[in-house]
Amino acid sequence: MSKVAKKDLIAGLNVDLANEYAAVITYRTYASQVQGPWRQELRNFFAAEIPDELLHAQMLCDKIVAPGGDPTVKAAEVKKAKDAKEMLANALADEKATLKRYVERRKQAESLGEYGLVVELDNLIADETRHRDELQLMLARWE
Template sequence: MSENREAQAADAETAPPSTRKEIIQGLNEDLAREYKAIIQYVVFSSTLKGAEYGDIAEQLKQHASQELEHALEVARQIDYLGGNPTMKSKEAEYSDDSKKMLEIDLRAEQDTIKNYRERILQAERAGEFALSEKLRGIIAQEQDHEIDLKDALGLR
């Protein structure tokens, strides 16, 4: 067993069952948000109109791939903690307006970042340090997505 897996096993054994249940519930909410992000990025990257959005459309395709990686990692962590990963997505939003699409994605990223920050604190309070480290890696990419969207919208 690798050192990382051993650390995760030790963490999972020390967290009280009720705390683990709360973390699993929160992670399933996070997973549902990741599914929503994948859907929106796939659709928006294909439907953005206007020369000014050419670069961001390519970035959205990359974001979709990264969100899939996040979903896979979150599902893995849920399973590791003894839960069942959700198969339900948060409801995806849509607009025909390219700027509005990016604003929808920006709000979603900000919401996701806020929730991952809460989940990191929750994991650390429960002694789930390996989980909090995994989530830190995810949140770093989510913040990069936020920066890309703000740049595309001229907000930075």
């Protein structure tokens, strides 16, 4: 891996890591704050996303450190929401953006011959696709 390409990949993984940390904070905050008739379901749903996102952060952090990178300790911006629908809409937008970044990162990793990372990113892509699909289905019938 050339020095520049390696630097670019690590920088990208750090953006991904900051967003995974933000996802953990987002889901934790929404799980506690959500109100209304679906509170119990939504609280459980948001809380259930947290372990997935933490595992994603773990993988990214390890993959930044392995080639000598410095992992970020800052989370990306967390969006506030005024009600349950806005929480779901924010979460859906975030999952879509994350998915897009992982598809890009996967291409970058593949072009650099980082095949182990490609496999790890495939798993993240599968997880985030599931998150996106569930959010889309919940929002589809929202009044």
